[in-house]
Amino acid sequence: MKKTKFIILIIPLILIFFNLSYPQEKPVPLPPIEVKAFDTPNDNGHSLSVTWKLSPDDGAGKNNVVAYEILRAESPEGEFEVRGMVPSGENLFDDKGSREKEDKNYLPSHKNYYYKIRAKADNIFSESEVSNPAFAYGQWYHTGKTPVLAGVIIFSIFALTFITLARKGKKLYIRPLPGIEAVDEAVGRATEMGKPILYVLGLGTASDIATIASFTILNRIAKITAEHRTTILVPCYDSVVMAAAQETVRAGYLEAGRPDIYKEENVFFVTSMQFAYVAGVNGLMLREKPATNFYLGKFYAESLLLAETGSIAGSIQISGTDEIAQIPFFIAATDYTLIGEELYAASAYLGKEPVLLGTLKAQDWGKAVVIICLILGALAASFHFQFFLNLFRVQL
Amino acid sequence: MRRTLPFALVTGVGFFMLVQYFIPKEEFEIAYEWILDWTIVIGCFAMLLGLWSLTRVNISKVQRKTPGWGYSLIAIAGLVFMLLVGFIPGQKSLERGSTFMLLFEYIYIPIQATMFSLLAFYIASAAYRAFRARTVLATILLLSAIVIMLRLVPLGPLSAVNQWLANFILTVPNMAAKRAFWIGVGLGVTATSLKILLGIERTYMGRD
Numbered sequence: 001m002k003k004t005k006f007i008i009l010i011i012p013l014i015l016i017f018f019n020l021s022y023p024q025e026k027p028v029p030l031p032p033i034e035v036k037a038f039d040t041p042n043d044n045g046h047s048l049s050v051t052w053k054l055s056p057d058d059g060a061g062k063n064n065v066v067a068y069e070i071l072r073a074e075s076p077e078g079e080f081e082v083r084g085m086v087p088s089g090e091n092l093f094d095d096k097g098s099r100e101k102e103d104k105n106y107l108p109s110h111k112n113y114y115y116k117i118r119a120k121a122d123n124i125f126s127e128s129e130v131s132n133p134a135f136a137y138g139q140w141y142h143t144g145k146t147p148v149l150a151g152v153i154i155f156s157i158f159a160l161t162f163i164t165l166a167r168k169g170k171k172l173y174i175r176p177l178p179g180i181e182a183v184d185e186a187v188g189r190a191t192e193m194g195k196p197i198l199y200v201l202g203l204g205t206a207s208d209i210a211t212i213a214s215f216t217i218l219n220r221i222a223k224i225t226a227e228h229r230t231t232i233l234v235p236c237y238d239s240v241v242m243a244a245a246q247e248t249v250r251a252g253y254l255e256a257g258r259p260d261i262y263k264e265e266n267v268f269f270v271t272s273m274q275f276a277y278v279a280g281v282n283g284l285m286l287r288e289k290p291a292t293n294f295y296l297g298k299f300y301a302e303s304l305l306l307a308e309t310g311s312i313a314g315s316i317q318i319s320g321t322d323e324i325a326q327i328p329f330f331i332a333a334t335d336y337t338l339i340g341e342e343l344y345a346a347s348a349y350l351g352k353e354p355v356l357l358g359t360l361k362a363q364d365w366g367k368a369v370v371i372i373c374l375i376l377g378a379l380a381a382s383f384h385f386q387f388f389l390n391l392f393r394v395q396l
Numbered sequence: 397m398r399r400t401l402p403f404a405l406v407t408g409v410g411f412f413m414l415v416q417y418f419i420p421k422e423e424f425e426i427a428y429e430w431i432l433d434w435t436i437v438i439g440c441f442a443m444l445l446g447l448w449s450l451t452r453v454n455i456s457k458v459q460r461k462t463p464g465w466g467y468s469l470i471a472i473a474g475l476v477f478m479l480l481v482g483f484i485p486g487q488k489s490l491e492r493g494s495t496f497m498l499l500f501e502y503i504y505i506p507i508q509a510t511m512f513s514l515l516a517f518y519i520a521s522a523a524y525r526a527f528r529a530r531t532v533l534a535t536i537l538l539l540s541a542i543v544i545m546l547r548l549v550p551l552g553p554l555s556a557v558n559q560w561l562a563n564f565i566l567t568v569p570n571m572a573a574k575r576a577f578w579i580g581v582g583l584g585v586t587a588t589s590l591k592i593l594l595g596i597e598r599t600y601m602g603r604d
Binding site: 043045046111141148207216219247250252269270271319329344359367 | 414419420422441446453528585586588592600602
């Protein structure tokens with residue numbers, strides 16, 4: 001009896017199961033149309049792009065398209081291979097190839113390729129017509145970077161104009177910077193106390209602009225220290241930076257007419273490991289008790305560790321960096337801080353050379369242009385004046 | 397000559413780097429990568445300079461028995477020891493489990509982590525100095541900091557107000573200041589680059 005009941009129950013279940021798992025007849029989506037292949041603009045010549053008109057069943061009609069598969073072949077009748085997939089609703093695909101011949105993704109320049117697009121609905125699909133032939137080639141100018149080029153040209157014109165004016169003897173007013181005004185006082189203090197000055201260039205490499213700006217300040221400070229016969233210690237994080245810093249300090253001593261008191265070992269390499277460097281420099285501060293510490297360049301998490309130790313050692317501290325995250329630490333822990341652009345301006349302030357002051361004035365004019373553009377941009381965005389906003393759009 | 401040749405190199409490479417930014421062509425891309433490879437090669441050779449400087453400075457300190465010469469002795473000993481460990485026969489020093497890597501993982505990394513941990517205490521002492529309400533600006537800073545710090549703390553009915561205020565501080569005055577900072581830095585970087593390219597600023601090359 002129990003057996004009969006079991007059979008009666010199981011037979012309908014088996015039937016239901018097979019009915020559910022049996023492939024349902026699903027409608028095939030209509031294929032995409034107007035498939036166009038063309039060279040990807042602003043590239044190195046190893047990429048092609050494809051566009052198409054969406055399948056009528058994408059977002060409408062049977063509404064069953066889930067994705068588009070992009071296929072490529074070397075001839076219209078050739079074997080098409082899948083190059084990628086985009087979700088439904090999208091109608092652009094960049095077929096980015098490699099420029100390396102050994103790479104399996106290699107896409108040569110100046111060779112025709114054909115594309116087909118598959119509109120996929122689960123396991124069934126429909127294919128478009130084959131596209132026009134297209135070949136990839138590199139461009140001589142990246143049109144997406146035109147706003148950057150315009151900015152560079154405008155700024156260069158400002159700089160060259162003010163440099164010429166400064167050379168002709170025009171007096172240029174520059175806002176005083178307290179951190180720079182304090183340099184003479186800081187060096188004088190070290191001289192009176194008979195203690196050295198510590199100059200930290202940060203963790204930047206010689207290719208960082210902040211480090212290069214720091215070199216120029218180091219040169220001016222080295223000159224002042226040479227005039228006062230005060231020792232300057234420069235512990236370096238990078239050996240290329242060390243080599244450049246040695247030359248910079250040597251130049252400062254030469255300009256002061258005191259090459260005889262220059263000691264190469266005062267500009268030395270510590271280590272290229274961040275916290276080991278901090279330990280080395282902190283140890284130096286606590287042993288030597290420098291009268292003044294300069295932290296100018298690129299700084300990361302070590303900024304506060306250095307500045308607080310300098311504070312404990314009782315040194316006057318002048319800092320400056322273009323790393324926004326470290327600025328609050330420097331402001332909290334040091335006496336004077338050069339914020340961002342002031343780091344780049346400092347060398348011109350110290351040198352007072354008309355040519356350098358000219359570039360500073362150009363920076364001010366550059367800022368004026370930026371402020372005007374910001375106001376106009378805000379108005380254009382408010383009144384949906386898209387053309388003006390597009391002028392500033394940069395594509396990388 | 398000692399400055400002319402480096403200056404010509406800097407100007408030539410500098411202008412090339414500027415121009416290649418606007419030219420996506422393959423040849424320029426290859427040249428750009430080639431120059432970057434050179435900086436790595438130069439960096440490797442400069443490492444020897446660094447090693448020489450480190451050894452010379454520390455040996456000199458030990459010889460002259462300057463204050464703290466013991467640290468220099470430890471630095472030299474550590475350098476020599478790690479060099480020797482790196483050359484132990486039958487071991488690939490950079491492989492996991494090698495003596496070199498064991499020393500690195502169980503001595504160097506914990507010491508480094510300890511140094512980094514000190515930051516927490518230094519932040520506390522620096523914050524104490526920064527947040528003392530001595531001036532109007534310092535008071536504004538203190539109040540803003542309180543609002544920002546409390547934004548993740550449940551404050552009952554005050555939570556919504558505090559959240560709104562914290563969000564306002566972060567997205568309006570804070571973001572405005574950050575953007576002004578970045579614009580200034582961008583202009584400063586451009587000005588400095590221009591000075592280097594035109595040869596106005598070349599102190600880093602030394603003097604003849």
